[in-house]
Amino acid sequence: MAKLFTPLQIGNVTLSNRIVIAPMCQYSAVDGCMTDWHLIHLGHLALSGAALLTIEATAVLPEGRITYADVGLWSDATETAIGRTLESIRRHSDIPVAIQLAHAGRKASTEVPWKGGAQIPSAAPNGWQTVAPSAVPFAPGDNPPVALQREGLTRVRDAFVAAAKRAQRIGLQAVQLHGAHGYLLHQFLSPLSNQRDDEYGGSLQGRMRFPLEVFEAVRTALPPEFPVTMRVSGTDWAPGGWDLEQTIAFARELEARGCSGMHVSSGGLTPAQNIPAGPSYQVPLARAVKAATRMPVIAVGLITDYDQAEAIIGTGDADLVALARGMLYDPRWPWHAAAYFDARVKAPNQYLRCQPRQHPRLFEA
Ligand SMILES: Cc1cc2nc3c(=O)[nH]c(=O)nc-3n(C[C@H](O)[C@H](O)[C@H](O)COP(=O)(O)O)c2cc1C
Numbered sequence: 001m002a003k004l005f006t007p008l009q010i011g012n013v014t015l016s017n018r019i020v021i022a023p024m025c026q027y028s029a030v031d032g033c034m035t036d037w038h039l040i041h042l043g044h045l046a047l048s049g050a051a052l053l054t055i056e057a058t059a060v061l062p063e064g065r066i067t068y069a070d071v072g073l074w075s076d077a078t079e080t081a082i083g084r085t086l087e088s089i090r091r092h093s094d095i096p097v098a099i100q101l102a103h104a105g106r107k108a109s110t111e112v113p114w115k116g117g118a119q120i121p122s123a124a125p126n127g128w129q130t131v132a133p134s135a136v137p138f139a140p141g142d143n144p145p146v147a148l149q150r151e152g153l154t155r156v157r158d159a160f161v162a163a164a165k166r167a168q169r170i171g172l173q174a175v176q177l178h179g180a181h182g183y184l185l186h187q188f189l190s191p192l193s194n195q196r197d198d199e200y201g202g203s204l205q206g207r208m209r210f211p212l213e214v215f216e217a218v219r220t221a222l223p224p225e226f227p228v229t230m231r232v233s234g235t236d237w238a239p240g241g242w243d244l245e246q247t248i249a250f251a252r253e254l255e256a257r258g259c260s261g262m263h264v265s266s267g268g269l270t271p272a273q274n275i276p277a278g279p280s281y282q283v284p285l286a287r288a289v290k291a292a293t294r295m296p297v298i299a300v301g302l303i304t305d306y307d308q309a310e311a312i313i314g315t316g317d318a319d320l321v322a323l324a325r326g327m328l329y330d331p332r333w334p335w336h337a338a339a340y341f342d343a344r345v346k347a348p349n350q351y352l353r354c355q356p357r358q359h360p361r362l363f364e365a
Contacts, residue, residue, distance in 0.1 A: 046089045168226060182268035
C-alpha cells in the first residue's frame with residue numbers, strides 16, 4: 001500500500017491521504033469578495049480526490065492584500081462571499097477545506113500578475129500605502145512602507161484573530177497563517193526586512209515576537225482541536241537573511257504554543273534571492289523541520305511525479321505533500337496517482353462511470 005494514500009489525523013480533521021492542494025491566489029475577487037471564478041476554481045479542485053483544499057492567501061485587512069483583486073476576510077460581506085462558495089462546494093464534496101490568512105505588508109498594493117505585477121503607487125487608483133516592520137521597500141525604487149507602531153501591530157493581530165473566527169464560523173476546517181514568501185509575518189522574521197530597534201526586532205527572539213503573538217492570539221481564539229498551521233519560508237536564499245536554523249527555532253516555538261503543522265516553502269523576501277529550483281528542491285527544508293519537531297510537516301515545491309511524492313512520504317521526509325501548479329495542470333492528479341498505486345479515491349456520483357476498466361476498484365464505493 002502506498003504511504004501517499006494512508007490517512008492522517010490533524011486535530012479534528014481527518015485527511016484521507018497525504019495530498020494537499022497548496023494555497024493559490026486567483027486575483028479574481030471584487031472588493032475582497034470571492035466571485036464565480038472562485039466557485040469554478042475551488043469547485044473543480046474539491047472533486048480532485050486530494051485530502052485537503054487550501055483557499056488562497058486571504059487578506060485579514062484591505063491594505064494586507066497583494067493586489068486589489070485579492071480575496072479578503074475582514075467584513076461581513078467578504079465572509080458571506082466565502083461562505084456562499086463553501087456552501088456550494090459542500091453540496092458536492094466533503095473534502096476538508098482550509099484557508100490561508102495573510103497580510104502582504106510591504107508587498108501589498110501591486111498590479112495583478114498578468115498585468116505585470118508591479119507596485120501601484122499609493123496615490124494611484126487601486127493603490128494604497130503599504131506597512132511593514134521597517135520602512136524598507138521590497139525592491140529598490142518602490143514606495144517605502146510605513147513602519148508599524150504599537151497601535152498598528154495590535155490592529156493587524158486583532159484582524160488575524162477576527163478573520164480566523166469568521167473562518168471557523170462559516171465552517172472552514174483549518175486555518176493556516178501565511179508566514180512565508182516575504183509577506184508581513186515573514187518580513188518580521190527576516191533581518192533583511194526587519195530593522196527595528198524595539199522589542200520586535202534585533203535578535204531572533206525579537207524578530208519572532210510579532211509572528212508568535214499573532215499565532216498565539218489566533219490559537220487561543222479557536223478550539224484546541226481546530227487545526228492552526230503556519231506556512232514558512234525555510235530560507236530567504238540570500239546572504240544575511242532568514243535561514244533554516246532560524247526556521248527550526250521558530251518551528252519549536254510554534255510547537256510549544258500548540259501549532260498543528262508546518263508547511264515549509266521558501267523565498268519571496270528579497271529580489272536578491274538565488275533559488276536552486278528543481279524537483280523537490282524545498283524537501284530538505286521540510287525534512288529538517290520534521291527532524292526537529294513532532295508536528296506534521298508539509299513539503300511543497302516542484303513535486304509533480306507519483307513516485308517522487310511517494311518517496312517523500314515513504315522515507316519520512318514529510319507527512320504531507322502539497323501541490324500547486326501541478327494541480328492546476330492536472331486537477332485529477334490525486335486520481336491518477338491513486339490509479340498508479342492501486343489505491344482508492346473518492347469521486348462524485350456523477351463521474352463514477354469514468355472509472356477506467358483497468359482500475360476497477362479506483363473509486364471508493
Ligand atoms: C497561481 C499561484 C498562486 C499562488 N498563490 C499562493 C498563495 O496564495 N499563498 C501561498 O502561500 N503560496 C502561493 N503560491 C505558491 C504555491 O502555494 C506553491 O508553494 C508553489 O507554487 C510551489 O509549489 P508547486 O511547484 O507545486 O507549484 C502560488 C502559486 C501559484 C502557481
